[in-house]
Amino acid sequence: MIAIAVLLAQAITPPPAPVPAPPRPAEEIWMQKCKLCHGEDGRSRTVKGRKLKAPDFTGQKWQTHTDDREIVEAIENGIPKREMPAFKDKLTPEEIQSLKAFVRAFGRK
Numbered sequence: 001m002i003a004i005a006v007l008l009a010q011a012i013t014p015p016p017a018p019v020p021a022p023p024r025p026a027e028e029i030w031m032q033k034c035k036l037c038h039g040e041d042g043r044s045r046t047v048k049g050r051k052l053k054a055p056d057f058t059g060q061k062w063q064t065h066t067d068d069r070e071i072v073e074a075i076e077n078g079i080p081k082r083e084m085p086a087f088k089d090k091l092t093p094e095e096i097q098s099l100k101a102f103v104r105a106f107g108r109k
């Protein structure tokens, strides 16, 4: 009887509107998901970064030869042949945009 009442209550009570998680700051995501390969300083001088030949984001050459679309695409889809993971399902579009700006900022240091 109680089970039926619960089911009824669930059927008539609309589910609460999902509260979107606030976007996390790019730096926090970087430290959790990118630092392992690309390093805290964006130079990719980590054990994994060296092994996989990840780029030095502080290099002016890399900054000029890479456009914003390529940065976003790399973060969304990853680079499977070089073992960079895809983040499309783990980050929101806003978070990916803010990471793009974060990667760009390494070029201004």
Ligand code: HEC
Binding pocket: 029, 030, 033, 034, 035, 036, 037, 038, 048, 052, 053, 054, 055, 066, 070, 071, 072, 074, 075, 079, 082, 083, 084, 085, 087, 099, 103
């Ligand atoms: C497992 C290691 C690994 C992790 C973790 C990783 N990357 Fe990468 N990333 C790479 C490698 C290796 C490359 C170089 C691929 C190439 O040059 O083809 C790369 C390339 C890139 C590029 C350059 C793409 C281009 O066109 O030159 C960007 C931007 C980038 N990563 C951003 C990120 C961000 C942001 C994160 C975290 C959300 C991240 N990466 C996490 C390994 C990693």
